[in-house]
Amino acid sequence: MKTPWLKTVIAVAAGALSTQALAAGFALNExxxxxxxxxFAGRSSSADDATTLFGNxxxxxxxKREEVSFGVAALHAKTDIKNSSGTFSGPxxxxxxxxxxxxxxxDMVPFTAVPMGYYVKPIDDKWAVGVGVYVPFGLATDYESGYEGRYFGDYSEVAVITVQPTVxxxxxxxxxxxFGPTINHIEGELQSASPGGAAGDGRVKVTGDDTALGFNAGLLYEFTPHTRAGITYHSKVKYKLEGDTKLSGAGFDQYAAAGIQVSGKYDAxxxxxxxxxxxxxxxxxxxxQWTLYAGAMWTRWSRFEAIIIENEGIPAIVGGNLDPIVEDQDWHDTWSYAIGxxxxxxRNWTLRTGxxxxxxxxxxxxxxxxxxSGDRTAISFGLAWNPTDxxxxxxxxxxxxxxxxxxxxSRSYQNGAxxxxxxxxxxxxxxxxxAALSYRF
Structure with a gap:
């Protein structure tokens, strides 16, 4: 029991922390x-449309004009797994x-689509206001039934939805x-198996959610009418996910014969x-005709040093009360770089690449x-069509x-046995x- 619970909660954190476009865990961050x-080269300096509300x-x-923009991003991923082995050891x-x-x-990543929407209104030559709705973090993995690594997680679905009023x-x-404060709502559902001996596997399902505040701030400086630079700061967001852990399946039901109720839900x-x-x-x-872009982003992943889980009421027979559990992660800060x-x-057509x-x-x-996931390289192509102004x-x-x-x-069960x-x-x-559609009023 101990390991699946720990791994599912770690997956909530890892999925929530996945950032960058098509990043670790195949998070959608478009x-x-x-x-x-x-x-995304030039993300904090291009300021071409209403999506700059997030970029900078x-x-x-x-x-110059009131603008609304709606879009959707989708991902189709492929994973090759080789040199695999699963074993049990111990007394x-x-x-x-x-x-x-x-x-x-x-085939662990389902085809996923994520929407986004922005509205910006210039007030005068100096002031502009707007609001955006987007998904800054997300994860969706769903391994096949009977996956060999099932004891370390076989289903994950995590998403953060953000609303950002901005000026x-x-x-x-x-x-x-x-500057724009962000209102962020996170939801997650994660599952894994737990070995139950001759009785068969048990199943661990963790769900949780929370809403928390953060902010985005940016500065744009135009050296000349043709050259500009930008810097954008996306703040950390502090969550306290509240939910439950559900234990089910033969691996946990078997304890009922001894008068111990293990299957059920527990606060987490x-x-x-x-x-x-x-x-x-x-x-x-x-x-x-030509516009050039270059950019870099630093992310303070080193904040993710360890996961500390608080939960209540889990019977000791399946691993103690597990309150709390600590597991080191030791993630490191990262850089991403892009040119485009x-x-x-x-006047009607623009081509892009990066x-x-x-x-x-x-x-x-x-x-x-x-x-x-490991280090990744991405190449992109884009097309803009302007049928009217x-x-x-x-x-x-x-x-x-x-x-x-x-x-x-490697993880221990049955108190190390x-x-x-x-x-x-x-x-x-x-x-x-x-794909996205922008309309200017």
């Missing part, structure tokens, strides 16, 4: 389809190493600032801080099959390839798609 076309709220001051199996069965199909102010022709909570990030970028209009370009064919490199915050010691349709495509990484997990082990090599890739 807040701008126009930005997606350049791999100071950029709203550059918009419960006579001190030997005994293999257990399971599959490794690797910007333009001091002069060069300097603008912007988790304190979690999502990390702050700083995005810097530069945009340069080379001429009337846009080419304006004519290349990005993202570091993974995970390490070989603590990497989980829920988040089996009032309407823009943006389309984008991203291909992402991750480095090959190893997962090696049984140890489950899982080793495998993962290689992930993904196709991202995006």
């Amino acid at each position: 807040q701008s389809i126009s930005g997606m076309g350049t791999s 709220p100071a950029g709203m001051a550059r918009l 419960a199996v006579g001190g030997q190493t005994v293999p257990y069965g399971g599959s490794n199909d690797g 910007s102010y333009r001091f002069n022709e060069k300097l603008s600032i912007g 909570s988790l304190d979690l801080d999502t990390p702050e990030s700083i995005d810097v970028s530069i945009t340069h209009d080379l001429n009337d 370009a846009a080419y304006k064919l004519n 290349l990005a490199f993202d570091q993974s915050p995970t390490n070989n010691v603590h990497r989980s099959p829920r988040i089996p 009032d309407v823009t349709v943006d389309l984008a495509y991203t291909y992402l390839q991750e480095e090959e990484v190893d997962v090696s997990r 049984l140890v489950a082990n899982y080793d495998a090599t993962f290689e992930n890739s993904a196709h991202g798609f995006g």
